[in-house]
Amino acid sequence: MEQKFVKTHFVEMNLSNIIDQLGEDVTKTILSSFSCPLNKDIENFIKYKAIEFSKRTTAKTHLVFWQTDDEKYSEFVGYYTITSKVITVDRNALSNSEAKKLKNQGVYDEAKQEYTVSAPLIAQLGKNFSNGNDTLISGSDLLYLAVNKIRKIQREIGGRFMYLECEDNEKLLSFYTRYNFKIFGKRTLDRDETDINGDYLVQLFAMF
Numbered sequence: 001m002e003q004k005f006v007k008t009h010f011v012e013m014n015l016s017n018i019i020d021q022l023g024e025d026v027t028k029t030i031l032s033s034f035s036c037p038l039n040k041d042i043e044n045f046i047k048y049k050a051i052e053f054s055k056r057t058t059a060k061t062h063l064v065f066w067q068t069d070d071e072k073y074s075e076f077v078g079y080y081t082i083t084s085k086v087i088t089v090d091r092n093a094l095s096n097s098e099a100k101k102l103k104n105q106g107v108y109d110e111a112k113q114e115y116t117v118s119a120p121l122i123a124q125l126g127k128n129f130s131n132g133n134d135t136l137i138s139g140s141d142l143l144y145l146a147v148n149k150i151r152k153i154q155r156e157i158g159g160r161f162m163y164l165e166c167e168d169n170e171k172l173l174s175f176y177t178r179y180n181f182k183i184f185g186k187r188t189l190d191r192d193e194t195d196i197n198g199d200y201l202v203q204l205f206a207m208f
């Protein structure tokens with residue numbers, strides 16, 4: 001019997017647009033199907049905070065759907081959240097060429113030997129482990145979509161530096177460093193960051 005391959009692609013949707021189109025109740029139902037046993041912070045953010053953060057424009061969440069090209073099947077496979085922050089980077093964490101690039105983007109404090117720069121933060125990123133949906137997307141696909149979104153914004157407004165923060169976990173650090181993110185520091189957890197393992201987050205940046 002002849003077997004046909006089904007072509008698929010990913011569709012990204014800004015959570016604010018989903019709320020506008022479907023209303024908050026339907027949106028909450030979609031979000032409630034998200035599960036991430038490896039990282040409760042990722043699961044609780046999308047279930048209980050993402051809508052409020054999107055409405056207050058604190059941080060914008062983008063849902064990623066796997067879809068067949070004929071649009072017959074669609075699955076919620078992951079999400080990422082981006083916001084804009086001011087961040088300080090120690091000069092010692094940078095190569096000479098990275099320091100040169102950053103000099104054009106931010107302010108250098110000669111005495112402290114550190115750069116302060118306004119930059120996009122990938123605040124959340126995770127696959128949906130519900131119903132095996134995580135097998136429909138790879139971490140590299142998801143990170144690529146997040147980085148590409150930031151690159152598109154930076155092409156419009158300038159900037160080339162982006163960063164993220166993750167638990168001090170070998171698997172996570174090797175995932176991000178594989179895709180050109182570089183460790184530059186640590187941040188102590190805020191008191192309300194109770195879903196995170198450990199008492200600090202490792203900070204990583206990328207410059208394109």
Ligand SMILES: CC(C)(COP(=O)(O)OP(=O)(O)OC[C@H]1O[C@@H](n2cnc3c(N)ncnc32)[C@H](O)[C@@H]1OP(=O)(O)O)[C@@H](O)C(=O)NCCC(=O)NCCS
Pocket residue numbers: 036038039042124125126127128137138139140142165166167169171172175
């Ligand atoms: C991080 C992530 C996007 C990477 O996706 P991926 O490259 O397709 O890789 P996998 O999901 O297969 O995970 C790779 C390994 O890392 C482990 N891992 C992933 N997230 C982890 C976490 N938060 N804590 C501990 N281990 C984790 C997996 O168990 C797996 O281990 P194994 O190799 O022993 O099977 C995905 O694993 C994920 O969504 N994790 C949960 C959410 C998360 O922690 N996001 C990062 C926030 S900073």
